[in-house]
Amino acid sequence: MFFDIGTRALATTIAGIVVTVPAIAQSAGSEVTDEPAASIVVVGARLQSERAVEAKRDIAVVSDSVTGDEAGSLPDFGLGEALDRVPGVSTIQNNARGEAQFITIRGLNADYNLVEVDGVALPTTELGRRNVSLDVIPSALAKRVDVYKTRTPAMDGNAIGGTVNLISRSAFDHKGLFIGGRANAGWYENERDYSDTTPSGLADLTVTNRFGSQNEFGIVLAGSYFRRDSSSLNSSGDNFLFYDEQGRRLSNANAGEYAIAAPNRRRWWTYDNLRQRYGGLAKLEYRGATLQADVTYGDFRHENDEQRQSNSLYVSGDPSVRTPTGGFAPRATAQADLAEFFEKRRISYVNGRLIWRPSDLASLRLGASNAVARYTNDSYLDTYRTVTTDALAYDYIADGLSYQQFTPRNPAYYYNPANYRLVEHGNNLDENRERAFSATIDYDFNQGTNARGVGFAVGGKYRQIDRFYDFVNGLFAPVQAANNLLTGLVSPVQVQPYNGNGDYIIAIDRAAAEARFAANRSNYVEAANSKSANLASDYDLQEHVAAGYMLMSYRDDRFNLSAGARYEHTDLLTGSNTQVGTVWSYERRGQTYDDVLPSLNLSYDVSDTFRVRAAASRSIGRPNYDLLAARQRITEGAASLSITGGNPDLRPRRANNYDVSLEYYFAPRSVLAAAVFAKEINDEIVTLVSTRVEGTGDDEITIRTSQPVNSGRVTIRGIELSVALPNLAIVHPILDGFGVTGNMTFLDGTPLSIEMTDGTMRRLPGLVEQADRIANVTAFYTSNRFSAQVAYNYKSSTLIQISTSATALDRSLDESHVLDAQLRFAITPRISLIAQAKNLTNNRPTRLTGPFQELLREEIDNGRGYFAGVNFRF
Template sequence: MSTVRFSLRLTLLCTSMLSVTPVFAQTADAPPRDAGSGSGTAEAGRPDDIVVTGARLQAEREVDAKRQISVISDSISSDEVGTLPDFGLGEALDRVPGVSTIQNNGRGESQFLSIRGLNADYNLVEIDGVPLPANELGRRNVSLDVIPSSLAQRIEVYKSTNATMNGNAVGGTANLRTRSAFDGKGDLFVGGRFDIGKWENERVRHDSTPSGQAELVVSDTFGPDRKFGFVVSGSYFRRDSSSLNSAIDSYNYFNPTTGAKLDPLKVDISDANPAPARRRWLHYDNVRQRYGLFGKLEFNDGIFFRASLTGGYFEHRNNEERQSNILVANGNPVAASITPTSGTQNSANAQVDLVEYDQKRTIRYGDFHAELTPSDRLFLNFDLNYAQATYYQDARLATYRIANNNNLVYTYDLTPGGFTYFDMKNPDFAFNPANYKQYEYGTTLDDNKENALTAQANAGFNSHDGDRGFGIQAGGYARFLDRKYDKGVDNYRPVSGTNFLLSDVFSDVPYAPYNGRGQEILFVDPRAAEDFFSSNPNGFAPNPSSAAGSIQSDYGLTEDIYAAYAMGRFATDRLTLTAGLRYEKTDLATTSFNLQDGDFVYGQRTQHYGDWLPSAQLTYDVTRRLRVRAAFSKTIGRPNYDDLAERATITTDSDTGDVRISSGNPGLKPRRSNNYDLSFEYYLSRKTLFSVALFRKEISDEIINVRNQSDEMFDGQLVSVTRVQPVNADKETINGIELNAIVSKLDFLPAPLNGLGFSANLTLLDPTPPSVTMSDDVTRRQLSALVESANTVANVKLFYTVGPVTLQGAWNHRSPMLLTVSTSDPLNDIRYDTSDKFDAQLRVKFNRNVTVVGQIKNITNERPERKTGLDFRLLREQLDNGRAYYVGAVFKF
């Protein structure tokens, strides 16, 4: 019966909903290679627009692009990509309607893509219609901060899908369209930008150096009749700064009358007094650098044949020194001292540790693309792409501790929602490096490499944007991916009888956190710690767990995807209807060391599945100005790589002996989603757009991590063992609405107010989150929200131009976002609090070639916060990154 209902629903959709091309656009812009066009015509306009056009022209281009792209979409043009101090592609995407991004640990640049509030696991990132390999540990996602934003002619975000497009995009697809030498008239162009910047939060243990960036683009056409062309570009970015993470990692709850500790799983703790159990400061000195090289060689005879050979190399390096100070309560606070906002702790542990990270992520690719147009109505194209992504991290660590000690008595001062202050009764003891004994020294290596070979071909008849009547298009796709991950652990502990102290390697650099009430963080000198370890080879013994740690996380993975599609199209002057069917077959194999009866056994697991992915779209021009679009599609979301490998990562708490075993699930199924979209677009003029989009996603086989805790025999002892494994959960439904307005100039206002313009968008989600099984293997609870998804996302850009001067401000808002989920205690769920980011820019055009730019990043000095506890009332982490100031220029010749 369900099959009948689905068939009927699909039939109705195919007759009333499908993808279109704009009818009233006189010159249609080419969709991406995989989105249904074979013309490959470049965007009208010159490549130098990235440095000379202002916010107003960029807003008009957004309006034009929304008209021209054949699916429901939004975009940002090259003009805007160059205006704010964007570190990479992620920050540029932050200003696309319905798009937000997840920052790198809340401290770095925008890293993972969120479309319509849905987390990065739902979305796909492409360059010129080809998916990029993943350059992040574990996840399938692309780290956007590796890719320079200057590479893009335009970034298009597709929110509906047709049969020509990759099916692995439940949320949507971001496609970066690169520059062409044949843009505009194909004349010689030399342009770029440079600026120098300073972050308020400078490095503490090192001399700070300027931040900034430089970009250069050169393009031209040459040869007989100028049928050949080239584009070359280079970019460099450097951020020199520091960040502070102030954290209360966990809380306990106490009876307000008796002071007795309460079990949140057994009693109501809504009136209980919370008490912090662990305070932690993490200070980061960072130098982040990105290098980008891009080149394209093209041929275009203007009639029959067009081809390009493209190559790119992008590298991101992060040199990070993380210094951590931790204070852990030993037992419970004094019962009589506990109030809703304060208490006294009579015993505690303390720890000072250092981790130096040398991290490098890269993406490199080569692409050959060819297009044939034997006639005005017939086209064929072919694409072959080879890409490689790497992640390499070398971490060196040193740890120093004070065991349970009554000299670490402290009182705490708690403000719900704010940072909890700890005041030491004996600060001379707590902050004396001679009281901290060395616990460990070692290195950890993460080495990940992913190779992807992709080929695709398309052919179509009468299916260009401007064609009328019936048309057809078909094509094939193949992608062969190989991924290998290797972890190395080399850990040492001081031998019995040694007395190695923090004072031996102490870095006497004064630093008092802004929220520390004068307390200073203790720092380890990394070079002194390394030299001390090398000078005392007989004082350290290898940790026996290093051997297991070096193999238990390793895995290899191959994933072969084969796809084919066919799509029909019918168009009149006002109506465009398309319907298509795509089939994707996936062959997956993973190899890893699987834990069996206490031993690691090497083995291989395979999985094979196929998906039929129907889609349908309709576009109807009700009037010259009002357009209606409707769409249906079925898409999938393949699991993350770490989740698929049958491996087991075992960690043991050195204080309690508790064991945590995180394992993969090679039988994990992909998410599958039915997607419905309805969009109303009102084009008041070429300068003004108002749109409303409604959408619904019905997702089955959602993927969540399940944690189960029990007492088990491990290494001959009865200990608490927590097992974590991803599983397919029940269904979830997401309903949403997206509002968008672009007004490039308020012409109706009197001068000088008519220089004002703005763009604004708002996305609202109404999800039904999935349920998780609690650690008792019986109880189920529904999550409070979707993981890593915000129910409200808003962007507002306001700009004012008078003569050669343009002033611009940008605001990005994101509502609270669930980050992690606990299956042992819901009060340990963690979410990001509301985020509001403000940036501003002033541009002064000196002449047609040079514009001077000044800008401020994070004007309000927003400190991202993570909350936990009942109704997320308690602060878990607060991250201070500071403001940034840049001055520079954009130029063209």
């Protein structure tokens, strides 16, 4: 079924609005207006909708926006959550645990998109990807966030999907002193299990002021703190075995429609998380008659303190009884794991801009920025395991999309800590640092919103990235005589999963386990692969991009045309370790490439209310950093050679982009829009595993290579529909104060065909991290003192991992339905009480696997969240 109930209802709602709007516009007349009464202070969803419509109309490219309100805040806690409301945009959660981390624009995952603050690209805290973690950036620091879906030559070319630009607040948004913010206390229904739960909450504060004899100077000080103290539970069936109707084991590659799937491992995870995000921004501004300047310092941080407990029970060999709904495993192994992660992400930057306007038509802009992103993860782990024994025989129930139940026949053995022995202890440290410096110069003539006639713009940009990644691995394994048991180390806390059928998780006490290991240190030696792990992961990279552009434009009262091209020259140098046998050596590799990126944007106002836009452009998508690092391992066998690693010769993806949009501004600050688009992406990047035989006779050798390569072409087509009706008084006066915004995106992609391990070709089922259908609707009401809103977000299933050995090992994220709500009551025109509820639908991110993605692999319960507090502005 193409739509489920929720999406179908949203489609019907938007379709009804599409049919009704023209009649509304014709009957509205000059007396009907959605301007608020003088006593109403417009805030919340209504004001955000009105400002987003204004931004869409003013921006020269195809775009959508999310804005702040007069309380100094966006409607959501993180930048990623706020962007989830934008047409054509969806997000990827941080390990599916409730925080939007990466942005997907028009079905293209974060690898294709660019994130900027005030037009400056941010460095990334991620270990190998170019993605910026949106959960690091507080949304409240933004005046507005624009999502550019088409581009001009003045914009960075490394954005096939689109560009997200956070526009920071300005002192010149207000006449004088402004103070705004919010303070909320929060509670998550999934409290921490193994530590005392501490308060959750949020506090934002923005202060701006102007000074000087002509109020020509301005200052902005903004800060934000967010704290989430909660837990998540992951019920996971990590793997499946497949059998035919005669009970014969099938390989993963041969598992088809009629195969019987038997889960061979049940794994429960609990995550106790304390997440904190805090950041600040300081800006000094000057605006004179012909000169404008500002200097901004921003510092954003995100910390995650996570304790992860997990238990596994898995069959040895084959289950002896197998049916489509259950079976029996005669021998099994059990395992208990403890892992703790102390993650820190930080982005800090200084940005300076100078604008000189020698005339009303001309401006010269200079800018420079220096930014640093850091990531550290100090982790601890212990693994305790039983022997494989028939004492752990279990029955299981499994019917595909329901979570499987494993019931040990001898629970006394399963829960006895004396049967578990330590097999691995470790402390690992990940460190990543990226520095990005950029400098820009731009000159434009007759390019303003009110310009008429011919204009032009020229400019240049230089950007330098320096990054390094270091992994320190400290794993220890027991010597043969070691006998460190779990006895005396089990936490008294017994967590029963909601789908655990009465069973509970065996949890390890961290302090006691660490003390036991220290007391028996002589019984353990460093793991044999510890040195290899340290050297294999490390790399460094330097990337230099020099760019220049030129565009010409023409504008009259109805027509606006701009065309031009951007040239980018890229120098790349990477360094990493290569292993041949047992010998490691460091080597550096480099490449240079050039790109010419033309673009065309035009718009035509058919009438005062109806606008047509069209755009065509070329853009690139540079490979991720970890794919560019060679980090090669060459392992020689008796008659074989295995080569695995990255590829410093990877070319960037190159895409041709086409857009047409229709915008109907049928009433004040209201819009009905439809856009169609297509992207043709060449040199897509996939990791291929290939096998070839060289030589003959005694000299014959089998060479197996695993390496990312440029391969094939991807085509994406899509439709976006959106509507914004900030006040339904244009429908009927009785609806004064009610409003609605909604959008839907439909994507149709032609994915790659890739070579499988056995040499056959396979057409992928979709693009990675692409949802084919995205929908949002927000309904709200604003009166003199009271306002309320509910926001619904839908995403269809999303492919998240591709296997080159068997389609049955692919993984996808099931469709999601999330409902949030907010209530406000104005005590005074400038102080409001606010209450919010997050994830009222209790959406549990669900990952699927199997030949047709019909088997439930894991389901993560994050629970609901509730917040209450005060918003203020003075």
